[in-house]
Amino acid sequence: MKTTQIKAILFDVFGTCVDWRSSVIQELDKLNHSKGLNIDCAAFADAWRGLYQPTMEQVRNGSRPWTILDVLHRESLDALVNQFGLDGMTDAELDHLNKVWHRLDPWPDVVRGLTRLKQHFVIAPLSNGNVALLVNMAKRAGLPWDLVLGAEVARCYKPQSEAYLAAARLLDVEPGQCIMVAAHNDDLVAARDCGMHTAFVCRPREHGPGQTSDLRASGDWDIVAGDFGALADQLC
Amino acid sequence: MKTTQIKAILFDVFGTCVDWRSSVIQELDKLNHSKGLNIDCAAFADAWRGLYQPTMEQVRNGSRPWTILDVLHRESLDALVNQFGLDGMTDAELDHLNKVWHRLDPWPDVVRGLTRLKQHFVIAPLSNGNVALLVNMAKRAGLPWDLVLGAEVARCYKPQSEAYLAAARLLDVEPGQCIMVAAHNDDLVAARDCGMHTAFVCRPREHGPGQTSDLRASGDWDIVAGDFGALADQLC
Numbered sequence: 001m002k003t004t005q006i007k008a009i010l011f012d013v014f015g016t017c018v019d020w021r022s023s024v025i026q027e028l029d030k031l032n033h034s035k036g037l038n039i040d041c042a043a044f045a046d047a048w049r050g051l052y053q054p055t056m057e058q059v060r061n062g063s064r065p066w067t068i069l070d071v072l073h074r075e076s077l078d079a080l081v082n083q084f085g086l087d088g089m090t091d092a093e094l095d096h097l098n099k100v101w102h103r104l105d106p107w108p109d110v111v112r113g114l115t116r117l118k119q120h121f122v123i124a125p126l127s128n129g130n131v132a133l134l135v136n137m138a139k140r141a142g143l144p145w146d147l148v149l150g151a152e153v154a155r156c157y158k159p160q161s162e163a164y165l166a167a168a169r170l171l172d173v174e175p176g177q178c179i180m181v182a183a184h185n186d187d188l189v190a191a192r193d194c195g196m197h198t199a200f201v202c203r204p205r206e207h208g209p210g211q212t213s214d215l216r217a218s219g220d221w222d223i224v225a226g227d228f229g230a231l232a233d234q235l236c
Numbered sequence: 237m238k239t240t241q242i243k244a245i246l247f248d249v250f251g252t253c254v255d256w257r258s259s260v261i262q263e264l265d266k267l268n269h270s271k272g273l274n275i276d277c278a279a280f281a282d283a284w285r286g287l288y289q290p291t292m293e294q295v296r297n298g299s300r301p302w303t304i305l306d307v308l309h310r311e312s313l314d315a316l317v318n319q320f321g322l323d324g325m326t327d328a329e330l331d332h333l334n335k336v337w338h339r340l341d342p343w344p345d346v347v348r349g350l351t352r353l354k355q356h357f358v359i360a361p362l363s364n365g366n367v368a369l370l371v372n373m374a375k376r377a378g379l380p381w382d383l384v385l386g387a388e389v390a391r392c393y394k395p396q397s398e399a400y401l402a403a404a405r406l407l408d409v410e411p412g413q414c415i416m417v418a419a420h421n422d423d424l425v426a427a428r429d430c431g432m433h434t435a436f437v438c439r440p441r442e443h444g445p446g447q448t449s450d451l452r453a454s455g456d457w458d459i460v461a462g463d464f465g466a467l468a469d470q471l472c
Binding site: 138139153173 | 306358366367368370371374375381382383384388389406407408409
């Protein structure tokens with residue numbers, strides 16, 4: 001890969017840019033304290049995220065029409081309310097909790113790394129999160145995106161190819177002028193299949209201390225980096 | 237209008253944020269010098285821009301399918317090449333000239349005004365320019381957008397209502413939580429018809445020294461301001 005041919009760097013967000021699990025746990029822990037609840041925060045975070053792929057799959061396989069992630073997240077939350085002892089919460093409180101996905105904290109290397117990369121390349125999220133989620137997250141966390149791309153703009157969830165190809169098309173670049181950055185090997189397989197370059201950034205604590213997936217690059221990716229600082233070192 | 241209800245400020249770009257006419261004239265003037273041409277630069281800029289509405293109208297009225305502005309600009313350029321003595325230019329040179337619309341300079345108050353507004357609101361272009369044009373312009377001119385909205389994302393040219401409504405929908409806000417900012421009264425008429433708030437920023441030299449249109453607010457807009465500094469004074 002010649003760095004000079006690269007125009008845009010596209011980023012997976014959940015897990016790659018932000019620590020969704022710790023952020024969700026932290027917010028649930030605050031709920032426990034403020035409302036005298038006894039939620040198993042880690043189990044709840046994992047169960048909620050566990051419904052992420054199954055609900056998107058209903059959209060991918062055409063069994064339901066295009067639906068944004070905020071709505072899927074809310075349906076998953078509703079499905080878990082009784083099991084985790086949240087059934088006393090009002091609809092407005094559940095709406096607010098659902099938006100915790102807009103309030104995720106970045107990994108500590110992310111803002112500085114993106115800021116360096118932005119000086120040389122177009123940077124954008126290419127996430128399954130909806131546009132409002134990604135914009136609100138960026139405003140709060142200071143993620144300095146040039147623009148917001150991803151599933152809602154493409155009306156298609158990763159890893160379906162149209163999600164990647166729509167991003168390149170909107171930027172008026174070839175897929176080969178893009179690098180997809182992700183902490184998930186399967187995201188990179190799909191991006192490479194579309195002709196994009198690939199960078200794996202390892203996030204061994206995304207799923208907490210017992211993580212077993214994506215602990216190392218499983219493909220011959222163009223770049224493998226420990227964090228966004230190391231990624232920028234290789235690209236800038 | 238209560239400022240506290242506002243979440244997003246959406247900006248017309250050509251004329252409102254950037255001085256397209258001086259920028260195009262300046263680039264043509266350089267071409268005259270570098271290639272020994274004798275283009276009437278102001279007449280050329282006005283003629284090129286003069287084809288802007290007619291070509292978009294073909295898309296609006298359905299006589300041609302969705303087509304991005306870069307393509308419409310290039311067709312308009314091709315139509316003017318002989319008349320203005322550019323017929324000696326290569327295809328690659330015309331492609332480069334066509335991208336002058338990605339290289340327009342902002343009015344001097346714009347970057348500072350947007351930077352102030354960005355601290356309080358989501359800011360985005362809501363322009364008929366395509367995404368790549370707006371991203372490349374922003375990178376070069378330092379326009380600090382939170383995200384890029386507009387015609388290409390909506391697949392619909394202003395002043396058709398879907399162009400405005402799609403922007404609010406993607407941001408997951410009501411039209412009434414948005415302010416449309418433009419130097420053109422007709423843009424604000426359309427935005428208000430969609431339920432958006434409106435701000436007129438006068439740009440009396442957009443069309444050069446002989447400008448006759450949009451020299452003053454023709455409607456009862458929520459805000460009327462002389463530049464983006466005055467706009468930020470009223471909103472921040």
